[in-house]
Amino acid sequence: MGKKTPLYDCHLIAKAKMVDFAGWDMPLNYGSQVEEHHKVxxxxxxxxxxxxxxxxxxxxxVAMLLRKLLANNIDRLVPGKALYTCMxxxxxxxxxxxxxxxxxxxxxxxxxxxxxxxxxxxxxxxxASGFTIEMTxxxxxxxxxxxxxxxxxxxxxVLNSDDLQAVLALKVxxxxxxxxxxxxxTGYTGEDGFExxxxxxxxxxxxxxxxxADIHPCGLGARDTLRLEAGLNLYGADMDxxxxxxxxxxxxxxxxxxxxxxxxxRVALLKQKHEGIAxxxxxxxxxxxxxxxxxxxxxxxxxxxxxxxxGSFSPTLNxxxxxxxxxxxxxxRCRVEIRGKEVEAQVIKLPFVLSGKKNNIVTA
Amino acid sequence: xxxxxxxxxxxxxxxxxxxxxxxxxTIGITDHAQTMLGDLVYxxxxxxxxxxxxxxxxxxxxxxxxxxxxxxxxxxxVIEINEALLESPQxxxxxxxxxxxxxxxxxxxxxxxxDVAKLLTADQYTKQVAxxxx
Numbered sequence: 124m125g126k127k128t129p130l131y132d133c134h135l136i137a138k139a140k141m142v143d144f145a146g147w148d149m150p151l152n153y154g155s156q157v158e159e160h161h162k163v164x165x166x167x168x169x170x171x172x173x174x175x176x177x178x179x180x181x182x183x184x185v186a187m188l189l190r191k192l193l194a195n196n197i198d199r200l201v202p203g204k205a206l207y208t209c210m211x212x213x214x215x216x217x218x219x220x221x222x223x224x225x226x227x228x229x230x231x232x233x234x235x236x237x238x239x240x241x242x243x244x245x246x247x248x249x250x251a252s253g254f255t256i257e258m259t260x261x262x263x264x265x266x267x268x269x270x271x272x273x274x275x276x277x278x279x280x281v282l283n284s285d286d287l288q289a290v291l292a293l294k295v296x297x298x299x300x301x302x303x304x305x306x307x308x309t310g311y312t313g314e315d316g317f318e319x320x321x322x323x324x325x326x327x328x329x330x331x332x333x334x335x336a337d338i339h340p341c342g343l344g345a346r347d348t349l350r351l352e353a354g355l356n357l358y359g360a361d362m363d364x365x366x367x368x369x370x371x372x373x374x375x376x377x378x379x380x381x382x383x384x385x386x387x388x389r390v391a392l393l394k395q396k397h398e399g400i401a402x403x404x405x406x407x408x409x410x411x412x413x414x415x416x417x418x419x420x421x422x423x424x425x426x427x428x429x430x431x432x433x434g435s436f437s438p439t440l441n442x443x444x445x446x447x448x449x450x451x452x453x454x455x456r457c458r459v460e461i462r463g464k465e466v467e468a469q470v471i472k473l474p475f476v477l478s479g480k481k482n483n484i485v486t487a
Numbered sequence: 488x489x490x491x492x493x494x495x496x497x498x499x500x501x502x503x504x505x506x507x508x509x510x511x512x513t514i515g516i517t518d519h520a521q522t523m524l525g526d527l528v529y530x531x532x533x534x535x536x537x538x539x540x541x542x543x544x545x546x547x548x549x550x551x552x553x554x555x556x557x558x559x560x561x562x563x564x565v566i567e568i569n570e571a572l573l574e575s576p577q578x579x580x581x582x583x584x585x586x587x588x589x590x591x592x593x594x595x596x597x598x599x600x601x602d603v604a605k606l607l608t609a610d611q612y613t614k615q616v617a618x619x620x621x
Contacts (some may be wrong), residue, residue, distance in 0.1 A: 157526040
């Protein structure tokens with residue numbers, strides 16, 4: 124028996140197929156993950172993401188600590204604004220990727236992955252020694268991701284008018300703390316939507332209100348194909364401690380300026396940059412029918428080989444798609460080895476799908 | 488999980504079903520197999536007129552989640568494949584024992600008796616599925 128989120132019983136009622144995910148009993152799908160995927164692209168879906176780890180940092184040294192702990196620069200934030208960033212080790216390897224919300228000068232909220240929870244907490248505690256901060260893991264909270272083009276309309280039947288107004292006014296990557304819930308205009312699907320954090324005891328009632336508003340329950344299966352189409356990395360598959368953000372399509376999340384901000388991993392990243400970036404993470408679309416899978420070999424004529432880090436099937440494109448780590452300088456074509464056969468794939472600029480629209484895809 | 492296992496079909500331990508109509512055998516994957524795989528999005532079927540061998544890989548079914556080999560429950564010549572699956576693999580999810588059939592085989596006479604004897608009855612297959620769940 125794994126850990127249960129506050130919505131576990133709700134998943135059973137919704138006839139979820141439950142699976143183990145990083146020690147949690149989580150819904151894989153509620154019947155068809157492809158249908159759930161399309162609901163989020165075309166309509167509205169809700170995901171239970173309460174397994175993710177919410178850590179609140181309070182105290183006068185919080186900003187100072189986060190300037191050191193995170194590769195992106197929290198000084199870019201004003202209260203109510205969020206930032207996507209990696210947390211690196213001294214070698215520049217990715218310990219985890221996370222979202223940091225600035226709530227005030229002395230209060231920041233970090234949301235990290237559940238699979239990396241133990242090492243993240245240990246690392247943060249270690250780095251926090253000597254700083255005047257208080258770090259609190261919020262196991263008392265539940266978290267829901269409400270995603271899709273029709274979410275804004277449908278929330279009118281869920282929230283009271285004051286809350287609705289505040290939530291709908293949020294700009295992308297902004298957050299607000301209301302009386303009973305925290306809402307952020309963030310997500311992991313490539314669609315518009317919100318992530319909502321609320322007390323665990325209120326989660327089931329909120330979930331039922333969302334379902335009643337015709338927002339469809341969606342499982343981890345759809346969450347994975349949606350994020351892949353959106354070109355968003357999955358920690359543990361597309362990056363881990365053995366690679367840096369610079370070879371993981373995440374250079375944009377590393378703030379080298381101002382030069383005096385000495386974040387952990389900075390020296391290693393500058394060295395890697397100076398020596399030349401030998402690999403990159405790109406999107407692949409299979410030209411013919413089939414499905415791309417993790418760890419398949421990618422062959423680039425005259426350049427060498429690479430490997431698929433996340434492969435699946437895109438319900439939107441109806442094609443096999445993948446993220447792959449390949450030698451830098453890859454052109455527009457490569458081959459992927461599937462069951463001993465080499466098949467043609469197109470290299471594309473990410474994402475595959477953006478706000479419901481197919482992006483950059485040549486259907487030749 | 489309340490999967491259907493029709494009484495009139497025979498089954499393999501590797502979750503294929505077999506229906507005999509005179510001297511032709513139709514083969515597919517069971518409702519249990521498609522449920523475990525989830526939404527199917529791609530199939531590779533054997534070449535028509537090729538030979539398949541008992542217990543050997545002869546087709547691949549892929550869901551969003553995973554790829555699975557299909558093992559031929561009998562030896563024989565492939566006389567027909569379900570071409571509708573190439574465009575609509577979800578037929579396997581929707582109707583695993585009907586529109587979701589994979590291919591038809593004319594069994595080798597010398598081996599058919601032995602092959603069919605090795606197949607499971609619906610009751611035996613039901614027990615196997617139940618035991619795998621524990």
